[in-house]
Amino acid sequence: MQRPIIDLRSDTVTKPTEAMLKAMVEAEVGDDVYGEDPTVNRLESMAAEILGKEAALFVTSGTQGNQVAVLTHCRSGDEVILEADSHIFYYESGAVAALAGVQTRTLPGSRGALDPEQVKRAIRGKNIHYPRTALVCMENTHNRAGGAVITPEQMRGVYQAAKERGVAVHLDGARLFHAAVALGRKAEEFARYTDSVQICLSKGLCAPMGSILAGSRAFIEEARWWRKKLGGGMRQAGYMAAPGIVALTEMVDRLAEDHRRAKELAAGLSKLPLTVYPVETNIVLVDTRATGYTAVEFLDKLAAYGVRATDFDEYLVRFTTHYHIGDSDIAETLNIVERVIG
Ligand SMILES: *Cc1c(COP(=O)(O)O)cnc(C)c1O
DSSP, X not given: OOOOOEEOSOGGGOOXXXXXXXXXXXXXXXXXXXXXXXXXXXXXHHHHHHHTOSEEEEESOHHHHHHHHHHHHXXXXXXXXXXXXXXXXXXXXXXXXXXIOOEXXXXXXXXXXXXXXXXXXXXXXXXXTOOOEEEEEEESSBTTTTSBOOOHXXXXXXXXXXXXXXXXXXXXXXXXXXXXXXXXXXXXXXXXTOSEEEEXXXXXXXXXXXXXXXXXXXXXXXXXXXXXXXXXXXXXXXXXXXXXXXXXXXXXXXXXXXXXXXXXXXXXXXXXXXXXXXXXXXXXXXXXXXXXXXXXXXXXXXXXXXXXXXXEETTEEEEEOOTTOOHHHHHHHHHHHHXXXX
8 A cells, every 4th residue: 555645844845725725716816017916915915914014025935035135135245144054045046146246144043043242243344345234134933943933032132233233134034933833922023123024925834835025115115126127026916815815814823733743753753863953843853873874865764654854964854844744644754763763
C-alpha cells in the first residue's frame, strides 16, 4: 500500500481551504492597475488596519514585497543593515544588489534578533568615504533561527536606534502572525516599530499566493509604482485577493495548533539521538550530527517512508508544521524517524 506523504518541508505547501475556493469563485473583480478591483481594495484596507498602517499593497510574493520595500526606501549605493541569516540577505537571489543596487551590512543576531547597540554602531555617520545607511531590516518570526519570535520590546530597541539617526525600518514579517499568536499579542504591536512591513498570505495562512506590504500612504503610493515597474501590476487580481481576505479573517488564530504540534514533534525528536533547537512557533530545527547522517542522507531515509523535510545546512534539518499536518501525522513522523535512525 502506498503511504501518504507527510510534507513537512514548508508551510508554503498549504493549499487553499474550501472557504477560500468559494470566495475566489464569488469574488467581485475589476482592473487593479486602474485601482478598480473592489476585492483587492478590500484586502488592502483590511490588512492596513490589522497592521496599524495607513495603507497596504497586494504583491505577488514575499520576495516582491521585500524588494519593493527596499527599492522604495533606498537609492542605488545606499547601505542596508540586515541580520546575517535573514531571508532578504540569504534567500532572495541577490535581488537587493541586482535591483536596488544597495550594499548590505550584515550583523549576527541572537536567535534572529538584532542588538540595538550593534545597529547603532553600524549606522554610518557623515563622511565623504561612507555610503548612506538608508534602511534597517528585521525578520519576525526568524526563519533560519528556527521560527524564533522577536518581541515587540526587542523590536522597539532596534527601531529607536534607527530612528535616532533618521534611518527607515522594514520588517520582513512573512510569518508575523506566528509571532503574534505565540505571544498572544496583536500584529500591530510589532508593526508599530517599523516604517514598512511585509506579511505572507500564502504560508501558514493557506492562501494560494500573495503578500501584503504596508506602510504610510506616501510610502505605499511610491511602492505601487515600483511594483508596476517590476511587472507586479495585476489586473483582475481580486480572484487572488479573495482567499487573502479569508486568510486574514479565518486562518490566524488556528496557527496556535501548528505551534502545539511543532512542540510535540520537537519533544518526541529530542528523545532520539538528535539535537533539537528551541521551538517557539511552527518550525523545528534538528541537528543530525549525532546520528552520523548528514541532513541530505537523513532526509533521503525519511523520504523512503513518505516523510519530507528540508535541509538547512550540512547537518541541519527543518520540519515545518501547517494546516494539513494533523496529530496523527506527528505521531507517524516520530515513528518513522525512530525507525530510520534507531
Ligand atoms: C518565505 C519567506 C519570504 C518570501 O516569500 P515568497 O513568497 O516565497 O517570496 C520572505 N521572508 C521570509 C522570512 C520567508 O520565510
